[in-house]
Amino acid sequence: MKTLELINVNKTFYTELGALDVLDNISFDVNEGEIVAIVGPSGSGKSTLLNIISKLLKPTSGEVIVEGDIGYMFQHDHLFNWRTVWKNILIGLEIKKDKDEKKRERVKELLTKYELIDFINNYPQELSGGMRQRIALIRTLATSPNILLLDEPFSALDYQTRINVSNDIYQIIKDQKVSTLLVTHDISEAIGMADRVIVLSHRPAKLKKIIEIKIDSATTPLEKRKSQEFAQYFDVIWGLLNEQ
């Protein structure tokens, strides 16, 4: 089943300086439980694409079909430092006025499973960057979204943390079987986490290629990084991105 489907999406911005084509006939889908990564040169319209999927922007033409609710994870965790971890995690349910016992129990189970339960009475500023990003993911998952949009979720972290956190986040997402669209400029991250990688061209962004990632010997991003196929995929994507 498809959770997200884009059909021939075009986007043109009209400004005082004239028309600016940003997206050129983009079509792809995300299946249930699948992680799809989008990589592209900076300024290739990745954010525009996300904004269209999240309905902040309207496509000039084409169609976007989303099955169910969207959950977001941003570059920064955006945890509120005046709320405890627990209250931060519940903010989505609080906004939806949906804090019944069952939902809270489920959140507690998630926290226990991912070893965050001991920190629920702490304030975010007392925790490490990696832990904060995992908490931000649980905050998003608390409202049980059908598809996750991750917008450069690790780029604010230092190198070592970012590899560890992407590993943790990958396991949580796969565990919970949430369909995910990951936007990143980091090729290794895309190969490590995604089942398929979509490569976009320079502006106006065309879909250059969809690459299926199949690394049978490894199950986590960390292990995948060490595999032989990893380097090959890297070269292919690197080549596609640098092609004029």
Next chain:
Amino acid sequence: MNNNFLKQKRKLAFKIIISQICLLLLLLFLWELASRWGWIDSFLFSKPSSVIKLLINYFKTGEIFKHIGISLLETMLGLIIGTILGIVIATILWWNNTIAKILDPFLIVGNALPKTALAPILIIWVGTGIKGITVVAISISLILTIISAYNYFINVEVEKIRMLQSFKATKWQILTKLIIPANLGNLINIIKINIGMSWVGVIVGEFIVSKYGIGYLILYGTQVFNMELVMMGVLVLAIISFLMYEVVNLIEKKIRKKRN
């Protein structure tokens, strides 16, 4: 180790307070001496001992309470109404960008205008007494409160707002769950600034027309060349505004403790 560190820290804080008190006493002592030994004209500059004597007299007759009471009431009214009204208007501007854009030039002019120049007209319009003086106090703090609170509100990170919107938060929820709590410290700072602003309004108002109040005492003292009275007024003013500031500080500390 830790205990030692805390002890050292407390010791330093104590030392600073002692030094501050000593400095104050030294200045008062020099003033007294200069006045007594004729370095300065004691008729124009008065001297601490006479000021204190006068203050004690005012306390004994109970007259001081009437003056303090009325000025304090006007200041508190000006502070509370000015701050709340200012924050409410800032919230409306944050809520509706078009209104903010329309009012922008008016706010800028209103802020640049010396509000004390408007005080006589305001008093003529509203009437004398507590009402008129409170309005003058409000006029001084209001515009600055609107401008600063509005600026704090619109400077909250856009992505934090998007995070809440991704859970389909309403504008009211964004206001109450993010904008206000994120700016609690800033709003307390606005209150601190408004204490001073309200006192300016009250004293100016009392200078223009009044029968009681600390501003009245100071103006009356100047008119009859009773410098002891003027200095006493200023002294009382200094003590009360310091105390008000400290009360807000205490509230702030309580809130911070609760939050962290």
